[in-house]
Amino acid sequence: MNQCEEQAEIVRNEQLAPEIFRLTLTAPEIAWHAHPGQFVMARISPCYDPLLRRPLSIHQTIGSHQIQLLYKVVGKGTRILASLSPGQKLNLTGPLGHGFDLAGTQAVCLVGGGMGIAPLYFLAKEIMRATTPPKCIVLLGARTAVEFGPLPQDFIDIGVTKIYLATDDGSLGHHGYIAELLHQHLDFHPWTVYTCGPHPMMKAVVSQCRKQGWECQVSLETMMACGIAACLGCAIPRADLSGPYLHVCKDGPVFKAEEVAWL
Numbered sequence: 244m245n246q247c248e249e250q251a252e253i254v255r256n257e258q259l260a261p262e263i264f265r266l267t268l269t270a271p272e273i274a275w276h277a278h279p280g281q282f283v284m285a286r287i288s289p290c291y292d293p294l295l296r297r298p299l300s301i302h303q304t305i306g307s308h309q310i311q312l313l314y315k316v317v318g319k320g321t322r323i324l325a326s327l328s329p330g331q332k333l334n335l336t337g338p339l340g341h342g343f344d345l346a347g348t349q350a351v352c353l354v355g356g357g358m359g360i361a362p363l364y365f366l367a368k369e370i371m372r373a374t375t376p377p378k379c380i381v382l383l384g385a386r387t388a389v390e391f392g393p394l395p396q397d398f399i400d401i402g403v404t405k406i407y408l409a410t411d412d413g414s415l416g417h418h419g420y421i422a423e424l425l426h427q428h429l430d431f432h433p434w435t436v437y438t439c440g441p442h443p444m445m446k447a448v449v450s451q452c453r454k455q456g457w458e459c460q461v462s463l464e465t466m467m468a469c470g471i472a473a474c475l476g477c478a479i480p481r482a483d484l485s486g487p488y489l490h491v492c493k494d495g496p497v498f499k500a501e502e503v504a505w506l
């Protein structure tokens with residue numbers, strides 16, 4: 244394990260959409276060791292409010308020194324994050340958890356919804372860096388067009404040519420859920436599907452993968468107090484509901500879909 248604690252310096256904190264921000268930080272230790280699918284725990288305030296660190300996926304590393312986080316303002320911690328300016332410091336621990344497994348993939352499909360797009364971009368960059376990148380399809384979903392911000396173009400800029408969008412309100416791409424596009428765009432290859440987003444979306448993706456016999460890796464989100472397997476607050480049941488619980492912070496956040504229970 245290569246976890247560390249860093250006083251990361253804020254380089255940029257860009258607003259991409261009404262509630263969505265992208266934070267660029269200088270964090271050389273974390274950048275060096277990070278793998279797609281891993282996350283950091285950010286200490287939002289030097290005071291005790293909010294007391295607990297907040298988990299955020301690593302959206303990408305830039306060179307060997309910088310990382311980016313993509314976040315949506317949903318409460319007190321992320322609201323404070325949005326107010327931070329270049330030059331200020333943010334205490335981070337990371338990289339944490341178990342990321343995506345890339346071994347032996349011939350044809351891959353990335354399915355992201357909402358802020359679930361954050362870790363998938365880092366994964367796509369890693370996939371496209373291969374000397375012979377596998378066949379790669381990206382499916383992205385959001386509630387409404389503006390919430391995508393520049394993200395679809397970011398995927399295109401790294402060489403993804405097949406990218407399909409869906410919005411809940413029909414303002415861009417398919418009108419409906421992104422999981423509905425899987426059967427339209429995936430043929431009978433032995434696909435590996437990587438997904439991150441709201442639980443119902445991932446459940447629908449997992450169900451289709453199971454029917455088609457496609458391998459599927461899921462990146463899960465739970466409430467997290469410590470991020471280092473100390474509080475047991477992120478426990479989830481195993482697929483067969485037996486044995487000790489899995490912990491999203493240590494055993495995940497990325498799991499093979501068949502490892503966990505889809506209740």
Ligand SMILES: Cc1cc2nc3c(=O)[nH]c(=O)nc-3n(C[C@H](O)[C@H](O)[C@H](O)COP(=O)(O)OP(=O)(O)OC[C@H]3O[C@@H](n4cnc5c(N)ncnc54)[C@H](O)[C@@H]3O)c2cc1C
Pocket residue numbers: 282293297298299300301312313314315316317318319320321322358361362463464465466467496
């Ligand atoms: C491994 C992991 C990676 C994550 N990556 C990202 C990311 O890249 N970008 C991003 O925007 N968010 C991400 N999240 C979710 C993020 O951690 C929460 O949105 C954040 O902690 C909210 O903090 P807050 O103080 O603003 O909100 P709070 O005031 O703590 O809560 C506001 C609302 O959000 C809900 N909430 C808070 N934390 C979570 C959570 N972990 N899961 C589900 N609901 C929650 C609360 O129930 C409440 O309704 C990730 C979570 C995990 C576990």
Ligand code: FES
Pocket residue numbers: 466467468469470471472473474475476477478490491492493
């Ligand atoms: S967040 Fe504390 S054990 Fe996982």
